[in-house]
């Protein structure tokens with residue numbers, strides 16, 4: 584009997600994704616203590632005691648800063664994410680953020696509500712106060728203004744192209760832009776080669792980078808000071824990418840006009856020039872469906888076939904299944920003679936290899952191997968005994 588894999592969900596995952604799982608092979612629950620896989624969105628896994636049973640973690644979304652990615656790599660546990668699946672949702676919220684800031688919409692709507700709810704105005708009195716008060720919310724238009732986009736990945740490219748189509752001058756900065764994203768980027772977007780230049784030339788800055796050591800505090804006091812007075816910072820990446828204290832000081836001094844962000848803090852959320860949303864970037868039904876479908880498909884492909892697609896800590900490795908073969912998935916340290924030792928064990932067991940792929944990424948590597956016929960259980964133990972092999976699995980189809 585092939586195994587039924589226990590998948591523990593730590594956040595609400597769209598049923599459109601979950602319903603793709605064959606219930607004969609997958610058992611879904613929120614309370615397992617020995618899951619084979621974890622499926623989550625933003626739940627924090629950093630203090631999670633990783634059980635020996637765990638084979639994989641799938642993040643229905645983009646950011647993986649809530650997951651101990653390196654630690655899991657060292658245990659031979661791939662972490663998957665869903666690149667691009669929620670990018671349009673974030674792009675639309677960023678465009679809304681540009682307009683919220685440029686037209687002072689948040690305060691303007693509050694003002695109107697206050698006239699009726701608090702001041703109890705109506706009829707001609709209300710009309711009069713509306714016309715008298717509106718000038719304090721007069722804004723500015725986007726065409727001709729410059730938007731600096733930091734990070735030209737799935738989201739950054741969509742934001743850059745949309746802002747450009749709205750008549751903005753768009754600058755982009757991403758020293759590691761992929762060829763795929765460069766092809767998608769509007770040719771009118773100007774690439775700048777230093778983040779300092781981007782700040783100095785931008786009326787709006789929008790952030791679309793992961794939260795990693797290199798991006799922590801990327802928006803600093805010094806960089807904000809180099810922006811034109813009255814600029815706007817939009818942060819739909821992660822709170823830690825911005826030095827919030829510096830932003831609040833710049834809002835107080837008038838150097839910044841507004842800070843629109845998706846990551847509430849006790850101090851920031853109540854500042855009058857800050858517009859904070861409750862981490863809403865990916866919260867559309869479309870994005871939730873897209874992320875769930877992609878995460879579930881990648882996870883089930885790994886559990887059933889050992890294939891790795893869109894992992895953030897292991898390389899892309901996928902092979903079609905062939906009849907009358909047994910598949911092994913092996914995680915090992917990326918060091919010399921691993922392939923030699925693995926194939927020697929297979930040869931000594933008299934096994935004929937029909938397909939073999941080994942790819943490395945950073946300190947670790949992954950091997951998928953198909954051999955003719957059945958494989959004895961002891962073979963897995965022999966492979967695990969090789970110095971540098973972290974984990975080995977006989978994958979039943």
Ligand SMILES: NC(=O)C1=CN([C@@H]2O[C@H](COP(=O)(O)OP(=O)(O)OC[C@H]3O[C@@H](n4cnc5c(N)ncnc54)[C@H](O)[C@@H]3O)[C@@H](O)[C@H]2O)C=CC1
Nearest residue numbers: 645646734735736737738757759791792793819820864865
């Ligand atoms: N507010 C929300 O609900 C959401 C937030 N996010 C955040 O947005 C981030 C980006 O998402 P995607 O665009 O889908 O990821 P992505 O991986 O497609 O793009 C990230 C880009 O940032 C670039 N980058 C990395 N370090 C950089 C640096 N120091 N300077 C400039 N560029 C740098 C990379 O080269 C890559 O092109 C996620 O990691 C996540 O933190 C993503 C989705 C929803």
Ligand SMILES: O=C(O)C(=O)COP(=O)(O)O
Nearest residue numbers: 624625644645646865866
């Ligand atoms: O995909 C991301 O990085 C996000 O921030 C979305 O988070 P969520 O899935 O809405 O908890």
